[in-house]
Amino acid sequence: MPRVIPDWVRAKSAARKAGYRSGLEVSLGEEIKAAGHPVIYEEHKVPYLVPETRHKYTFDFLLANGIIIEGKGIFDATDRAKHLYVREQYPELEIRFVFSNARAKITAGSHTTLEDWCHKYAFGFSHKHIPLAWFKEPGPAIHPSVLLAEGPYGYLKRNPDAAREEALRRAKLR
Incomplete structure (x- = not known):
């Protein structure tokens, strides 16, 4: 029995042969060319940073x-x-x-x-x-309950060395 190849696989393969990533990009390139404009495809890169995201880790x-x-x-x-x-x-x-x-x-x-x-x-x-x-x-040396006493992000808000000194100070007071 011959292997059946889905249409989307054929389209993606054809797009790759034409120098694009998808069938839609092939169509858009053809539209631009038909409009009499030069096709400039993926020649420029825009650097960007992913903004900081905060997460919480709950250990077992x-x-x-x-x-x-x-x-x-x-x-x-x-x-x-x-x-x-x-x-x-x-x-x-x-x-x-x-x-x-x-x-x-x-x-x-x-x-x-x-x-x-x-x-x-x-x-x-x-x-x-x-x-x-x-x-x-x-x-x-520093118990996690002391280290994390300031809350989930308190440790990161200040200078790490200052945070360690504060945690040690608090440990001595207990």
Whole structure:
């Protein structure tokens, strides 16, 4: 039985051969040419910035010693990026992952596993269970409850060094 190729696939293929990305762009190029004007297609790029967006990260578990435990079955690219942003903005937080399968690939066809990713970015991880050693460790120098006491974005509003000093001061007062 011959393979049936949908019309939109044929149109896209024809557009690519004509130097465009879609059938609509082919039609528009032809319109411009028929109107007697030069066809100037994708010759200029406009640089722009994506405005800052604020997000909130709710971690799964907080051990008494201040270690954050994140349970993960699926760990997609968006989630991995989120954890790298959180690490960059809150380097004092000690986030560790417990994967349902630490040897799973980060994406289908990838050679990188979840444990490889954790090694690369220096995140602690475990397979299926929280190691008893994590409960006994001293944890981070600044407990997350102290660090985040100012609210979700208070830490970022001021100079990071000033925020750390304030968190340490508050910890001493308690």
